[in-house]
Amino acid sequence: MADQKKMVESITSMDVDFAKWYTDVIKKAELIDYTSVKGCMVYRPYGYAIWENMQKDLDQRFKKTGHENVYLPMLIPESLLQKEKDHVEGFAPEAAWVTIGGDETLTERLCVRPTSEALFCEHYAKVINSYRDLPKLYNQWCSVMRWEKTTRPFLRNTEFLWQEGHTMHETAEEAQEETLRMLNTYKAFFEETLAIPVVTGRKTEKEKFAGAEATYTIEAMMHNGVALQSGTSHYFGDGFAKAFDITFTGRDNTIQYPHQTSWGVTTRMIGAVIMVHGDDNGLVLPPRIAPIQVAVIPVAMHKEGVLDAANALKERLSEKYRVKLDDSDNSPGWKYAEYEMRGVPLRLEIGPKDIANGQCVLVRRDTREKTFTPLDQLEETIDRLLNEIHDSLYQKALDNLHAKTFEARTHEEFLDIAENKPGFIEAMWCGDPECEDKLKDETGGVKSRCIPFVEKHIADTCVCCGKPAKHMLVWGRQY
Amino acid sequence: MADQKKMVESITSMDVDFAKWYTDVIKKAELIDYTSVKGCMVYRPYGYAIWENMQKDLDQRFKKTGHENVYLPMLIPESLLQKEKDHVEGFAPEAAWVTIGGDETLTERLCVRPTSEALFCEHYAKVINSYRDLPKLYNQWCSVMRWEKTTRPFLRNTEFLWQEGHTMHETAEEAQEETLRMLNTYKAFFEETLAIPVVTGRKTEKEKFAGAEATYTIEAMMHNGVALQSGTSHYFGDGFAKAFDITFTGRDNTIQYPHQTSWGVTTRMIGAVIMVHGDDNGLVLPPRIAPIQVAVIPVAMHKEGVLDAANALKERLSEKYRVKLDDSDNSPGWKYAEYEMRGVPLRLEIGPKDIANGQCVLVRRDTREKTFTPLDQLEETIDRLLNEIHDSLYQKALDNLHAKTFEARTHEEFLDIAENKPGFIEAMWCGDPECEDKLKDETGGVKSRCIPFVEKHIADTCVCCGKPAKHMLVWGRQY
Numbered sequence: 031m032a033d034q035k036k037m038v039e040s041i042t043s044m045d046v047d048f049a050k051w052y053t054d055v056i057k058k059a060e061l062i063d064y065t066s067v068k069g070c071m072v073y074r075p076y077g078y079a080i081w082e083n084m085q086k087d088l089d090q091r092f093k094k095t096g097h098e099n100v101y102l103p104m105l106i107p108e109s110l111l112q113k114e115k116d117h118v119e120g121f122a123p124e125a126a127w128v129t130i131g132g133d134e135t136l137t138e139r140l141c142v143r144p145t146s147e148a149l150f151c152e153h154y155a156k157v158i159n160s161y162r163d164l165p166k167l168y169n170q171w172c173s174v175m176r177w178e179k180t181t182r183p184f185l186r187n188t189e190f191l192w193q194e195g196h197t198m199h200e201t202a203e204e205a206q207e208e209t210l211r212m213l214n215t216y217k218a219f220f221e222e223t224l225a226i227p228v229v230t231g232r233k234t235e236k237e238k239f240a241g242a243e244a245t246y247t248i249e250a251m252m253h254n255g256v257a258l259q260s261g262t263s264h265y266f267g268d269g270f271a272k273a274f275d276i277t278f279t280g281r282d283n284t285i286q287y288p289h290q291t292s293w294g295v296t297t298r299m300i301g302a303v304i305m306v307h308g309d310d311n312g313l314v315l316p317p318r319i320a321p322i323q324v325a326v327i328p329v330a331m332h333k334e335g336v337l338d339a340a341n342a343l344k345e346r347l348s349e350k351y352r353v354k355l356d357d358s359d360n361s362p363g364w365k366y367a368e369y370e371m372r373g374v375p376l377r378l379e380i381g382p383k384d385i386a387n388g389q390c391v392l393v394r395r396d397t398r399e400k401t402f403t404p405l406d407q408l409e410e411t412i413d414r415l416l417n418e419i420h421d422s423l424y425q426k427a428l429d430n431l432h433a434k435t436f437e438a439r440t441h442e443e444f445l446d447i448a449e450n451k452p453g454f455i456e457a458m459w460c461g462d463p464e465c466e467d468k469l470k471d472e473t474g475g476v477k478s479r480c481i482p483f484v485e486k487h488i489a490d491t492c493v494c495c496g497k498p499a500k501h502m503l504v505w506g507r508q509y
Numbered sequence: 510m511a512d513q514k515k516m517v518e519s520i521t522s523m524d525v526d527f528a529k530w531y532t533d534v535i536k537k538a539e540l541i542d543y544t545s546v547k548g549c550m551v552y553r554p555y556g557y558a559i560w561e562n563m564q565k566d567l568d569q570r571f572k573k574t575g576h577e578n579v580y581l582p583m584l585i586p587e588s589l590l591q592k593e594k595d596h597v598e599g600f601a602p603e604a605a606w607v608t609i610g611g612d613e614t615l616t617e618r619l620c621v622r623p624t625s626e627a628l629f630c631e632h633y634a635k636v637i638n639s640y641r642d643l644p645k646l647y648n649q650w651c652s653v654m655r656w657e658k659t660t661r662p663f664l665r666n667t668e669f670l671w672q673e674g675h676t677m678h679e680t681a682e683e684a685q686e687e688t689l690r691m692l693n694t695y696k697a698f699f700e701e702t703l704a705i706p707v708v709t710g711r712k713t714e715k716e717k718f719a720g721a722e723a724t725y726t727i728e729a730m731m732h733n734g735v736a737l738q739s740g741t742s743h744y745f746g747d748g749f750a751k752a753f754d755i756t757f758t759g760r761d762n763t764i765q766y767p768h769q770t771s772w773g774v775t776t777r778m779i780g781a782v783i784m785v786h787g788d789d790n791g792l793v794l795p796p797r798i799a800p801i802q803v804a805v806i807p808v809a810m811h812k813e814g815v816l817d818a819a820n821a822l823k824e825r826l827s828e829k830y831r832v833k834l835d836d837s838d839n840s841p842g843w844k845y846a847e848y849e850m851r852g853v854p855l856r857l858e859i860g861p862k863d864i865a866n867g868q869c870v871l872v873r874r875d876t877r878e879k880t881f882t883p884l885d886q887l888e889e890t891i892d893r894l895l896n897e898i899h900d901s902l903y904q905k906a907l908d909n910l911h912a913k914t915f916e917a918r919t920h921e922e923f924l925d926i927a928e929n930k931p932g933f934i935e936a937m938w939c940g941d942p943e944c945e946d947k948l949k950d951e952t953g954g955v956k957s958r959c960i961p962f963v964e965k966h967i968a969d970t971c972v973c974c975g976k977p978a979k980h981m982l983v984w985g986r987q988y
Contacts (some may be wrong), residue, residue, distance in 0.1 A: 061630055067619060070582035072632050078579050101559050103549035103668055104583070104621075104652060105605075110545060126584075127609040128621060131667075132602055140546060141622070142583075142607065153542055153551050168554070173583055173651075177611035188610075189582055355526060460684035478618070 034494035041371070043310050048254045051182065055304060059313050059372050064184050069181035069188030073297075079321035080252045080300055081191060083275055085171065087195065087318070088295070091215050097167040097195060102149045104172070105140040110148045116275040120240020124176040124261050126188075142175040144243075147241065147266075147292060149276035150196040154288075156280065158198060164288060165208070166198040183419050184301030185258070185509045192296035198288040200280070202267065205289035209265040210291040213246045216261040224299065224315040224449050225423040226250050226306050227431050228260060229454070230421050231480030238290075243267040249479045249504065252305035253426075255434040256453030257479050257506035260302050301509070305395075306427050314375025314396055316423055317416040324412065325369040326355040329381030339385050343378065343408075350409060375419050376412065394419055397425075435498060439489050439496060441496075444505075448473035454506045457500035460492035470503070479504040520850070522789050527733045529729070532662065534783060536791050538851050541662050548660035548667030550775075554852065558800035559779050566702050566797070567672065567774070570694050575676060576608045576646040583651070584619040589627045593752040596626060599719020603655040604668075618742060626720065626745075626771060628754035629675040630771050633767075637677060639758050641644065643767060645677040663738070663988045664782030671775035677755070681746065684768035688744040691772040692725045695740040703778065704786050704795040704902040705729050707739060708983055709935070710959030715942045718771075722746040726956045728983065731784035732907075734913040734931030734986035736958050739781050741873040742772035749947045756855035780988070785906050786875075792852025793875055795902055795935040796895040803836040803891065804848040808841050808860030818864050822857065823885075829888060849874060854898050855891065873898055875905075914983075918968045920975075923984075927952035937978035948973050948984070958983040 041058060042050040058060055061077030073081065091100070112118045121144045128140040139250045143149065154166060171193045188430055191474050195212060199205040213230060219225045228248040238245035242264040250260045268287035271277070277425040277441060281375060307314040317323055324347055327341040344355040354374075364381070379391040392401045392411060403411045404500055434453025438444035445456050447455050448469075455476065459465060464480050492499050520537060521529040535541055538828055550565040552560065568578070584607060591597045600623045622628065633645060654668045663669075674691060680683040692709060692723030699705045707727040717724035721743040727738045747766035750756070759765045786793040803826055807819040816836060823834040833853075835844050841858070848856055857868040871880045871890060877896055882890045911931025917923035926934050927948075934955065938944060945957050965979040971978050 063635060065582050065585050065628065066631065067582055068584050070584060072582070072628075074636075079577075081580075082578060098554035098558075099561060100554055100669065101552040101560075102650075103544050103546055103551070105549060105668070106543050126607050126619075128605045129608045130606040130618070132658075134606070139609070140605075149544065149551075154544065156542060157553075173580075175583070179611075189584070191580065205978035243706050373742070386862040413646075457920055495512050 039442075041310065041312055044253065044308075051308075051310070052305060055312050055371075056183055061300070062389075062420070069178055069186075071183055071187060071189075071459050073191075076321055078505065079278065080303070080315070080319055081297055083319040084223070084299060085193075089171075089432050091219060092169050092193075092195065092268045092397050095167075095211060095215065095385070097169045097197075100168045100170055101172065102146050102170060106143055106146075106148050108139050110152060111141055113148065113151075114270050117241035117270075119178075121145065126176065137139075139244060143172075144496050145173055145294075146170065146172075146194055147176075147270060149360065151270050151276060152293075153196055155274050155276045156286060158276055161200050161281050163171050164198060164200045165204065168197065169193055169195040169197075169210075170209045177294060179288065182305070183509065184297055190297050192294050194294045195292060197291045198271075198276070199290070199502075200278075200286075200288065200339070205267075206265055209244070209246060209291045209293070211249065212291070213263040213314070216248050216293075216295055219295075220248060220250065220260065222277060223316065223318045223469055224303055225420050225427065226260075227424065227428040229479065229482055231482035231504065233262075233480055234463065234466060234478050234503070236466050237478060239264045241266065241269060243269065247480050249506070250302050250306060251431045251454060251506070252302070252509070253308070255506075256305075256509045257454065257455075258298065258302050258305070259457060259479070259508060260299060261293070261295040261391035262413070264291060266290040273481055289373045294430045306333060307423050308373070312371030313373060314423065315373035317375040317419050320373065320375050322354045322369070322372070322374045323351045324353045324376045324378050325365075325374045325414065326353060326378045326380065327362055327369070327378050328355075329356065329358060329384075333382045335497050336380065336382060337384055340380050343380060343390065343405075347378075347408070347412070366393075367433065371412060376415060394479070396422060432433065437486075437488050439495055441493055444469065444493050445472060447478045448505075452507070454479065454504050456486060456488060456502060456504055458489045458491060459501050459503040460495055460497040461500040462492075462495065462497075465492055465494035475507050477506050477508055479506050479508075518789055520789065523732065523787075530789070531784060534787055534791050535662055535848075540682050540779070542908050545774065546667070548657055548665075550662055550666060550668075552670075553591075555800055556779065558795070558796055559782070560776055562700070562798040562800065563808075564672075566651075567698055569796070570698060571648050571672075572728060574646075574690060574694065576648045576676075579647045580728060581625055581632065581649060581651055583622050584620055585625075585627050587618050587620060589618050589631060592627065592630075593720050593749050596720035596749075600655075601853045602684055605654050605782075607910040609892070611758050622651075623653055623655045624773075625649065625651075625673055625871045626652075626675065626749060627753075628748050629771075630755060631923050633677055633753045634875060634933060636675060637755055637757050637767060641800065642757060643679045646674075646687075647676065648672055648674045657767065660986065661780075663739070663776055663783070666776070669776050671773050671803075672956055674771060676770045677750075678769070679757075679759070679765075679767065680769045684746075685744055686885065688725060688742045688770045688772070691770070692727065692740070692742040692869070693728050695772075695774055698774075699729065699739065700725060700796065700903065702797045703782055703785075704899050704906065705739075705781060706903065706907040707726050708910075708958065710961035712741075713942065713945060713957050714981070718743045720745065728951070728960050728985070729781050729785060730907075730910045730933060730985070731781070732909060732911060732938060732987070733784070734933075734985075736933065736987045737777065737781050738987060739778060743770060744767040758796055762952065775825050781916060784910075786902050787852070789894065790846075791850030793902065794852035796854040796898050797852050799846070799849045799852065800831060801833045801853045802830045802854045803832045803852070804844075804861065805832060805846045805851045806841055806848070807834075808858050808863075809838065809885040812861045813865055815859065815861060819859050820937050822859060822869065822884075826857075827888070827893070830891065838968070843874075851871050855894055858886060865910050874880065875901060901922065916965075916967050917972055920972055923948065923972050927984075929988070933958065933983050935965060935967060935983055936972035937968045937970060938982040939974055939976040941971075941974065941976075944973035946973055954986050956987055958985050
């Protein structure tokens with residue numbers, strides 16, 4: 031028991047060391063294990079189950095908007111990757127290369143996909159011939175590899191899991207609509223499923239995806255005020271189509287280039303969930319993706335009828351929820367701490383007195399509020415509480431986002447906030463990438479997050495150079 | 510229209526050239542596309558949807574039997590792969606190696622996983638300490654890579670998709686039970702979902718998995734009599750546990766090695782479905798994995814009310830089935846041929862006369878039998894027909910398996926069957942691998958499939974050397 035107690039106690043407090051708190055939580059909650067390849071992780075059952083729940087929800091959203099799943103190879107010949115100049119420049123520095131297959135050294139080395147634009151384009155060139163073949167709305171679930179120098183579980187891995195949508199359209203307008211439709215799909219998923227508010231907007235030229243005409247982003251704020259770029263959607267115009275010679279016969283019988291998008295979210299979202307909602311007791315999981323929604327804990331388990339009642343509740347609730355009954359020999363107190371640490375939204379306690387009274391106790395993970403619930407009202411109470419937990423997690427995260435977002439009117443103010451107030455900075459910008467570089471250098475890493483879709487007018491001039499402002503930018507340190 | 514007609518007509522007849530028929534079908538039905546990396550394919554939406562349906566069904570079966578999904582890295586350090594001698598000998602010749610990451614040549618090359626025993630063992634060594642940690646019942650869905658010299662879509666790819674179960678148990682008995690439980694899970698999936706009968710049994714020493722103590726297999730027979738090893742389940746004993754130093758404290762407080770299994774099925778199953786059920790008109794898909802179960806074809810589409818009725822049926826049936834309405838400008842006749850070629854189990858025709866009569870026409874893909882169905886009995890009729898199609902596909906495949914399975918009592922008889930009768934050969938065997946080699950050489954490739962769980966007594970002596978027989982073996986040429 032001493033060991034078990036220590037396990038929960040040994041989570042570092044967030045305020046003492048947020049980074050240590052984060053790695054403590056993911057280890058204790060058994061989300062991941064490290065491996066002998068740097069930056070590559072084992073997703074343990076509890077961690078992977080979160081991903082599966084995210085996948086299921088997103089996949090339905092993609093299919094509802096007309097997308098189809100496909101699977102393309104994990105290897106890209108170097109010559110194929112090189113067809114689009116900006117793209118290869120962006121990705122070659124972090125590529126992993128297969129150079130030997132079986133006993134032979136390959137005549138052309140093959141890149142383990144860091145992203146699959148090149149492969150999709152190779153395929154699209156073969157299957158798109160007429161405007162009747164458009165749009166092509168493909169999505170792929172897979173793992174990708176980027177040879178990162180500094181890695182951090184979920185947030186920056188050498189190998190990570192993601193989905194990548196790649197679509198082709200008849201017109202630029204349709205492609206632009208798709209780009210924003212998918213960004214909004216991500217936003218809705220973050221709000222409705224992960225209970226995470228996001229700032230949405232367009233990346234600056236400097237921060238956009240290699241080869242894109244425009245990159246849109248959803249930016250989430252972690253509990254400590256640090257930004258996490260959580261999903262991106264890119265409009266490519268017809269640049270890749272030209273590079274890969276993808277053409278179609280249009281309605282007017284002329285040969286045209288189709289217009290392209292891509293968009294992706296990754297296992298990084300698991301990191302966002304941990305760092306937005308977690309607390310000093312461990313994980314706090316949003317109910318809609320929690321692998322266990324209700325943990326059933328029998329109290330005075332060895333008294334007659336308790337285990338039967340607990341089992342019956344488990345059976346009954348499993349019809350509708352993801353439920354775990356813990357009938358192990360550990361004490362109820364240990365179990366309470368354990369499932370709190372694992373972020374289970376609701377704990378259900380059932381003991382002899384409850385049985386006698388035809389009730390049970392529901393305890394919320396986020397507030398620890400107890401609700402005595404008649405068994406005949408159990409499902410409606412659980413439904414209500416799970417929704418309340420979701421809403422309350424969202425509101426808390428939104429409050430944090432608002433509380434840690436600051437307006438900077440002057441250069442001095444910008445530097446002061448950057449140094450003293452972790453969070454987002456809203457400030458005006460002239461549009462010059464040099465000002466982005468300068469502020470990043472001066473602050474030791476505060477970068478532009480995006481030009482938000484809803485810009486405020488904070489001042490007339492750029493917070494950096496004083497020239498007339500073109501846009502409001504949101505700034506922040508990032509993971 | 511000429512083009513479209515040709516598309517369907519251009520499937521080579523099975524009897525003329527089975528291999529050509531196969532590649533024609535997978536191209537025409539748009540299951541795959543080739544890529545610039547040999548043996549790596551694009552799974553197009555229709556092909557990938559078959560895989561998704563297989564996954565969903567299997568995943569439920571795995572979870573029902575207590576398994577949890579995880580995800581492990583795609584790269585294995587060479588030193589890790591080398592820990593188990595037999596295993597590395599089996600897989601090194603077909604390994605693909607990452608030797609460069611970013612700008613640097615790696616100090617140790619990394620193998621793109623051909624299978625993940627080594628990685629699971631590395632992880633298990635860290636998380637298994639006590640008998641309380643057992644069993645570990647993990648499964649992983651991922652892609653693997655084997656540098657094959659000769660490739661064939663779905664059947665033998667350089668990269669393929671699969672699931673790999675890896676489990677650890679307290680005792681040898683438990684592990685052996687698990688090995689057979691999962692083999693039987695595969696068998697049930699093949700019969701109940703894919704409508705494919707299989708021969709089950711144990712592989713000979715010569716044919717077992719690299720590093721396993723015993724390998725069990727399900728062997729399916731393709732329409733042309735060729736065997737397809739369709740799923741395997743391995744019992745490892747504690748060999749890997751010793752090599753990777755995985756130990757646990759047992760109930761008696763002694764340090765022990767756990768006992769291990771692994772088991773897998775792959776996208777090869779899609780090849781099996783095509784080659785077991787297909788015919789000269791193209792695919793014939795078993796209803797339970799068909800991406801489209803009912804194709805709704807409006808007849809005289811431009812007459813008033815037809816499209817509305819077709820749309821209403823589409824909406825109604827989508828509640829329960831995977832449905833596609835084809836309201837394109839192609840003729841009904843073209844559509845009939847198209848969805849036949851794509852193997853859609855049921856076609857629903859609805860025209861003005863049907864609407865007037867409150868009915869529609871259901872046409873089975875496998876028999877082309879027509880059923881005039883009152884609209885108020887539609888779902889029950891579809892349910893019945895889909896089940897009948899499943900049963901009838903299974904029975905047809907079983908008849909083929911029986912018709913093409915031959916007993917060989919003598920060496921001469923064996924060689925005669927091998928030369929003249931495509932199919933399985935049942936024959937007695939002394940247990941000596943040399944006899945396996947000899948028969949394989951003499952027949953130009955007939956290999957032992959398995960020692961079936963149910964052995965017949967065909968003769969007293971080995972069909973090859975004439976020594977006393979130990980087992981009956983099932984033999985066959987393979988893909």
